[in-house]
Amino acid sequence: METTTEVIIVGGGFAGVACARELGRRGIRTLLIDKNSYHQFQPLLYQVAASQIGVSEVTRPLRSIFHRTNTVKVLTAEVASIDVNTHSVTTTDGHTYLGRMLVLANGAEANFFDTPGAQEHGYPLYSVRDATRLGTALVSALNTVNNEPEMEHGVRVVVVGGGPTGVEISGAIAESFRYVIPSYFSPEVAEKCSVHLVDMLPNVLPPFDDKSKAYAVKRLTRMGVKLKLGSGVTQITPGSVTFADGANLPADIVVWAGGLKAGRLIAESGLTLGRGGRVDVQPDLKAPGVEGVYVLGDTANMTDARGDKLPQLGSTAQQAGKWAAKNIAAELTGGSTKPFEYVDKGYMAMIGRGSAVAELGRKRRLVHGPIAFAAWLAVHLVLLSGVRQRATALISWAEDYLTHNRSHVVLGRAD
Known part of the structure; x- marks a missing residue:
């Protein structure tokens, strides 16, 4: 038909x-x-994975967006x-x-770039399903460590890719290990957990200014994220990540933010x-x-x-x-098309609690720290689709950043 x-x-x-x-x-x-029957807000998926906000904050039914627009039909x-x-x-x-x-x-x-084991063992972060799957895997791994106190190591997370997504999820997980896990599990479990951020390039946040890169590295290091830069990943197995320089990192969870x-x-x-x-x-x-x-x-x-x-x-x-x-x-209507006139609003990346980097406008005005963090919150609130999504996201952020409470239930399967 x-x-x-x-x-x-x-x-x-x-x-x-x-x-x-x-x-x-x-x-x-x-x-x-x-x-999907819903629109998903991809810039905040890493926060869903880290249980900072819930799925309902980053999704909105497509039919609710167009329910008053008679000329637009939604087909799932x-x-x-x-x-x-x-x-x-x-x-x-x-x-x-x-x-x-x-x-x-x-x-x-x-894009796994044909890296052996990456697709099978890596956790990408591009959809709601990806976010809930990663969040479930993190909780499952933490439960395993908590139930086996004789284990010498905690949850070892390796994030592949030093772009904005990699930086943001690294900071979010490290923040959870530092502030949330001690009260939800125990300080002993938290102390054994680790986060590595790796990239084949010699620095993080490639599109950003050198000052922004330096600030990001400083903040990530202070939060406990260990950096391995300048060598590409050549293989991922169920328990490790291998690099072109011959190095090997043990890994319980590999987050793929490599492109x-x-x-x-x-x-x-x-x-x-x-x-x-x-x-x-x-x-x-x-x-x-x-x-x-x-x-x-x-x-x-x-x-x-x-x-x-x-x-x-x-x-x-x-x-x-x-x-x-x-x-x-x-x-x-028989008219002619016009070249796209893009309004450059710059780049932003969150680097944990109260900290972000922002390069605003075409002239790339540099803003770091709490001011950039506030700008990040404001921009993402505006971009979110729907009044309810904005309101609940704001409440979730306030609860998370003021109390370290993670009340959101992670849905999905780790496999």
Whole structure:
């Protein structure tokens, strides 16, 4: 069975939701397809894994976002294939949907770079399922150590990847070991636990200024995170991580924050692929070589109007989604598209309790410490989808940072 609409959007992330919202505001019939029934706020998934906030704070039902927008229909289904030439999308239940325009914003997946054992034994952190799976594994490992006091070591965590995600999850886990585990288990258990942050590059936070990198290293070290930089991971086994320089680290849990790549749908789309298996889109966010196809978010390598490469950030995806919708509206009415005019808001990374680094705006104004921490909180509250999500996240942060209490139940399975 085939169903026709004006615009089909594959993916309910930042870019897809922003695009659908703008199209809905303009009264354009839109079908938004995602395998999940909810929108997930990826920048805070590491806090779900560390039990700092709950799943409900980072998820919002897609239908609740669009329940007052009659021209946007939400379909919960897994996409089996796409045809960029006919703008058709076929789901795993055999239904095919046709659109005058097609938007691909279906996100990415962990890039293990063919590292032996990484996919089998590493814990990526890109979805709610990833976060709950990692959180469950941490709690399970802590229970094992607590139940076997004769063990010489505690939970040994190795985080692979020194980018913002790696830095944030390292700080969050180290913070838990220092402030939370002593009261939930025992000081003896906490003292035996460790966190290593490793990366093949000689420093952390590659996109940031050297001063921000130095501040991050200082704060992480003070929190007890041990750094091993300048040597890549060559193998991961159930109990260890091996490096190119021959070193070996024992590891009970390996968090993989080593990068992302576009998923299967993009790889099989027939579109020309660039870095990370993503599509190098044109300045107006359209895929090259085909008509009426836009590629956004983590599935695209985007540039601004000046040709500068844009970061894979939530704010970038949101802006791109809204801009693409405006271009789509122009095309549907016989108008012309315009190059994406990106508003650079800078970079941010949390480094534990009351501490963060921020480089604000195109001029990269450097802010570190409590002020950057407050700015981080404010920005993420604004980006969160829904009033209830913002309110509960704020309450959870206050409870966590003021009392060290972790009341959130971690769901999911560790295997």
